[in-house]
Every structure is written in structure tokens, then in C-alpha cells.
Amino acid sequence: xxxxxxxxxxxxxxxxxxxxxxxxxxxxxxxxxxxxxxxxxxxxxxxxxxxxxxxxxxxxxxxxxxxxxxxxxxxxxxxxxxxxxxxxxxxxxxxxxxxxxxxxxxxxxxxxxxxxxxxxxxxxxxxxxxxxxxxxxxxxxxxxxxxxxxxxxxxxxxxxxxxxxxxxxxxxxxxxxxxxxxxxxxxxxxxxxxxxxxxxxxxxxxxxxxxxxxxxxxxxxxxxxxxxxxxxxxxxxxxxxxxxxxxxxxxxxxxxxxxxxxxxxxxxxxxxxxxxxxxxxxxxxxxxxxxxxxxxxxxxxxxxxxxxxxxxxxxxxxxxxxxxxxxxxxxxxxxxxxxxxxxxxxxxxxxxx
Numbered sequence: 001x002x003x004x005x006x007x008x009x010x011x012x013x014x015x016x017x018x019x020x021x022x023x024x025x026x027x028x029x030x031x032x033x034x035x036x037x038x039x040x041x042x043x044x045x046x047x048x049x050x051x052x053x054x055x056x057x058x059x060x061x062x063x064x065x066x067x068x069x070x071x072x073x074x075x076x077x078x079x080x081x082x083x084x085x086x087x088x089x090x091x092x093x094x095x096x097x098x099x100x101x102x103x104x105x106x107x108x109x110x111x112x113x114x115x116x117x118x119x120x121x122x123x124x125x126x127x128x129x130x131x132x133x134x135x136x137x138x139x140x141x142x143x144x145x146x147x148x149x150x151x152x153x154x155x156x157x158x159x160x161x162x163x164x165x166x167x168x169x170x171x172x173x174x175x176x177x178x179x180x181x182x183x184x185x186x187x188x189x190x191x192x193x194x195x196x197x198x199x200x201x202x203x204x205x206x207x208x209x210x211x212x213x214x215x216x217x218x219x220x221x222x223x224x225x226x227x228x229x230x231x232x233x234x235x236x237x238x239x240x241x242x243x244x245x246x247x248x249x250x251x252x253x254x255x256x257x258x259x260x261x262x263x264x265x266x267x268x269x270x271x272x273x274x275x276x277x278x279x280x281x282x283x284x285x286x287x288x289x290x291x292x293x294x295x296x297x298x299x300x301x302x303x304x305x306x307x308x309x310x311x312x313x314x315x316x317x318x319x320x321x322x323x324x325x326x327x328x329x330x331x332x333x334x335x336x337x338x339x340x341x342x343x344x345x346x347x348x349x350x351x352x353x
Contacts, residue, residue, distance in 0.1 A: 003036030007045070014043020019078060021047045031056045040073040040099065047075050049082045052091040062098040064133045064156070066178075074100040077137070080107035084114035084143065088127050095128045103137030105161060111143035112160070115169075124149035124171070135159045140166040141182065152177055163188040164206060172196045182206045186228070189215050191239065198223060209233055209255060218245040225250060227294070229258040230270050231303075237278035247274070247284045254292035256303030269332060272305035273325065280338075282315035289322035289330075291351040306330035306348045313338030322348030 005027045008014070012023035024047055027038045032053025040060040052058065060073025070076075077085050085101055088094045101112050112134040115125060130153040134141045141157040144150060147169030156178040157164040163184035165174065168191055179186035179201065186203035189196065193215040201223045203209050208230035212218055214237055225232040232255035235242050256271035269275060273289040276282060289306050293299045306326040309317060311334075322330050330348025 003031070003034045004039055005031050005036055006039050006041065008041060012045055014041065014045055016044035016046065016076070018046060019048075020045045021050065021078070024050050024075075028052055028056065028058070037095075040075070042072050044070065044074040044076060046078040047085065048078050049084060049087060050075075051087045052094045054091055055093040056091065057095040057097065058086075058099060059095075060098040060100070062100070062131045062133070064100055066156075066180075070100055070102060072100050073098060074102060076102045077104055077106050077110065080110065080138075082107065082110050083116075084111040084139075085137070086113045087116075088113060088125075089115050089117055090121065091125075091127065092121075092123055093126050096130075096132060097128070098131045100133045102135060103160070105136050105138050107138045109139040109162070110137055111139040112137045112141045112157075114143040115145060115147045116143060117146045120146055121148055126150065128153070130154050132156075133158070137161065140164070140184070142166065144169050144172075147172070151175075156180070158182065160184075166190065167193050167196065170194045170196075174198045175200055177201045179203045180205055185209065185211045185230075186225075187211070189213065194218075197221075202226070203228075209252070212242055212245065213237070214240050215242050216244045220245070220247045221249055223250045224253075225255065226253045227257055227292075228255040231255055231275040232273045234270065234275045235277070235279050235282065236275070241278050241280050243280040243282070245279070245282050247282075248286055250287045252287060252289045254290065254302055256305070257300060269305060269308040269334070271303045272308045272332075273303055273322070274307045276307070276309045276312060276315075276317070278311045279315060280313045282312060282317075284315075284317045285319045287320045289320070289325040289348065291324055291326055301327060301351065301353055304328040305332045307346065308332045308334065309337075309343065310334035311336040311338075312341050314340045316342045317346060318342060318344050320346045320348075324349060324351040326350055327353070
């Protein structure tokens with residue numbers, strides 16, 4: 001086919017030592033001329049920053065496990081002197097499939113896959129990331145700054161020194177993924193974000209679970225959120241109030257584990273399964289919560305609180321349960337609510353140690 005390009009034909013060497021940056025970029029540029037796809041046979045390729053073109057694909061052969069054993073089609077970051085490994089800014093309609101992207105924790109703030117612009121793009125970005133492993137970057141695993149439309153599916157984003165997925169943007173789907181061991185949040189949405197569906201993901205052992213700040217129009221449904229250092233789900237406002245967000249049918253387990261410095265105004269309440277602070281038009285219902293410690297019965301038990309709520313309006317927090325769901329108080333109402341707030345039938349008990 002005249003729109004499939006094997007990266008080996010452009011001089012890439014899968015030996016884990018040779019610099020294959022030029023070969024990959026030539027293949028990606030050639031694919032960009034015909035809206036084609038670069039095929040990456042199994043092996044380990046060393047690269048610096050690569051830039052994708054609009055309506056092109058990067059396709060490998062996925063083969064990896066939870067503990068991050070590298071196999072399949074692997075691209076490893078070669079140098080700390082990069083802002084990212086794979087830049088898809090303005091690569092409208094790009095697809096990344098079946099790739100293992102490894103950052104080796106090089107540099108101070110190097111991202112895995114990146115969209116980075118100061119203003120909204122001229123059109124919908126619509127990238128697809130699927131069946132990928134993106135891990136061990138010193139920045140965010142996936143850095144979407146001013147993204148407009150995206151899909152992330154069936155992937156693992158792990159062991160990055162900042163967030164697994166950072167979103168400043170709109171209109172996304174995050175489905176059937178695993179966010180684990182990231183030092184920041186599993187999913188962090190900051191300042192200007194809206195219209196994101198997060199469904200069926202495992203979000204575990206991160207610095208925090210899901211944080212939505214100054215956001216709107218989110219669906220958080222059917223996720224498993226485990227052993228977050230901060231709140232399992234944190235929705236709040238700073239520059240503006242977060243609003244129009246559903247949290248339905250999630251399991252939230254042993255969150256709030258390792259926070260050392262609390263926001264002064266919250267007095268330690270981030271040690272919780274769910275923290276809602278400065279929100280409107282919120283529905284939080286049918287979630288199940290359980291306190292716990294580390295695997296094997298070791299480590300500190302957490303959290304102190306099940307659900308913490310402050311300064312809400314036009315919101316419903318109802319029918320959440322947590323047998324052994326907290327250590328101190330299952331529902332902590334900090335007050336300051338506006339109109340039309342319904343808080344009812346949240347049943348939880350304290351775990352006796």
C-alpha cells in the first residue's frame with residue numbers, strides 16, 4: 001500500500017542504542033504527505049522529540065504488562081533535552097496505536113504525548129491514543145494543554161513524575177484505561193476544561209485520583225479509584241466555580257493516604273474519598289467507598305472522611321454508601337451552601353482499627 005511506511009525502511013534501528021530520531025521523523029513526514037501511517041515493528045528504538053503531522057498514524061504492536069516490562073514496539077526517550085517524546089500539536093486527526101512510550105525519567109518536565117498551545121486550535125484536534133503504554137516521563141504522561149476533542153482508550157499511563165493525564169481543554173473521552181503510580185493525579189484538569197467523559201477506568205496509587213478545577217460538563221461513571229494520596233475525586237473552583245458534573249457508580253477505596261501539607265482552608269479534609277468545594281449543578285450518587293491500608297495489611301489506614309462538601313448550590317449528594325468507609329466521619333458537611341442543595345441517605349460507618 002502506498003500510504004503505509006515501515007520505519008525500518010527509513011533507517012530506524014531497533015537495537016535500543018542507535019539514535020533513530022531522524023529515521024522516524026522522515027517516515028512521519030512522508031506519511032504526512034499522503035495522510036498515511038508509520039508502522040513500527042517490535043523492538044526498542046531510541047529517539048528524541050518526534051512531531052506528527054495531521055491525519056497520520058503511528059502504529060506499533062502492543063505487548064506489555066502491569067509492571068511495565070517493555071516489549072512490543074518501544075520508543076525510548078534518548079535525552080533529557082526535550083519537551084516531550086511525541087508532539088501532536090496541530091496534528092489534527094492523528095492516531096497513536098499499540099506503542100510503548102518510555103521516558104526513563106529523564107529531565108525535569110519532559111512529557112510523553114503532548115499538545116501544547118496558548119490559544120485554542122483552528123479546528124478540533126481529535127487525536128486517538130489506544131492500546132498504548134505511556135510511562136516514566138518526568139512530566140505528564142499525556143499533556144493536553146488547549147486540546148479540543150480527544151479520545152484515550154485501552155491504555156496504561158504509569159509512573160510519571162507529574163500527572164498521568166493533564167487536561168486543559170474540552171470534549172474528550174477517557175475509556176477503559178489504567179492510570180497507576182503517577183506522582184501527581186491520575187487525571188488532572190486545570191483552569192479551563194469541559195465536556196469530558198471518564199468511564200470504566202482504574203485509577204490507582206497516584207498522588208490523587210481525579211481532580212477537576214474550574215471545570216464543567218463532566219461524566220465520571222463506573223471507575224475504580226484506589227489508594228490515592230489525596231482525595232479520590234476532588235471537584236472545586238478557584239477562578240470560577242466548577243459545575244454540571246456527575247459522579248455516579250464509582251468505587252473509591254482507601255484514598256487520602258499520604259497528604260503531608262493540607263490546603264489551610266480545608267483543614268485536612270482532602271484526606272477523603274470525595275471532596276466537593278465550590279461547585280454548582282453537581283450529582284454525586286450511588287458511589288461505594290471503603291477505607292483501607294496498603295496491600296498485605298501494611299501502611300496507614302485512610303481516609304479520615306468519606307464525602308466532604310462545602311459551598312455547593314443546585315446539587316444532589318444522595319444514596320452513597322460506605323460500610324467501613326472512613327476513619328472519622330462519613331459525611332462532613334462544612335456548610336456555606338447556596339440554593340437547592342439536597343443531601344440525603346448517605347450511609348456510612350467508621351472502620352474500627
